[in-house]
Amino acid sequence: MLTETDQRLLRIAYDEARTGFDEGGCPIGSVLARGGQVVAQGRNRRVQQGDPIAHGEMDALRKAGRQKTYRDTVLYTSLSPCMMCSGTIVQFGIPRVVIGDTRNFGGNEDFLRARGVDVVIADDPDCIALMQRFIAEKPDLWAEDIAE
């Protein structure tokens, strides 16, 4: 279930995505939160840093630094996590993921659920519209980011 706290934190992930768009990057943002508070926020930096592993979720987790545990955290992402980020969610033991957009990309929700992750799909119109615009404007960059 999507709470008001979720909506507030997902909005921060969207704002990160929007910043990435303005930088000419892939517009995908993420927030790692604990107890309704931001631990770290990040965005896809493939273009900005020439770093293929810097998806939004990975950037947020990197910025969060070494955490004693992730069992009490929630990961917010403007776009449904790819296989790299889904594997990371499972490896780190993050128990809950809130996704803004599963329409433009998805398919790993069942992988996450099968491993006990609570997956909440917000179906957020702003997240969806931003990705749609990006995919239309920069199809080659989008294909590169999802390794197609």
Add this chain to the structure above:
Amino acid sequence: MLTETDQRLLRIAYDEARTGFDEGGCPIGSVLARGGQVVAQGRNRRVQQGDPIAHGEMDALRKAGRQKTYRDTVLYTSLSPCMMCSGTIVQFGIPRVVIGDTRNFGGNEDFLRARGVDVVIADDPDCIALMQRFIAEKPDLWAEDIAE
């Protein structure tokens, strides 16, 4: 099948692991190769950079930068890839993985094989001995790195 080229490149991954050990980090190294040549080599830098996503494989992929394709690459790793790194191998479309040590850590080989990855287990005595020593000397750091 493990070729002489594989053994040479796996040795570079081991040398990276050994460097990580000497730095006080988790001793796990990796090489991304194409046509028998090193594209990039890296090592786990959780301790050195305070970066929880900097596993050996991720560090090598980051250093390799943006690649047009990974379909013609091989990933070498001194230790069997965790779920984060296994998800990344699948996401990036890396078709072949050579693993030095599956005795001290493993379990994702079937996940990789089920997704079409050719997994070669070298069962390398040096990789195995280095991890054994690390786990015995720094059990807390090891537990943190695999999120236990």
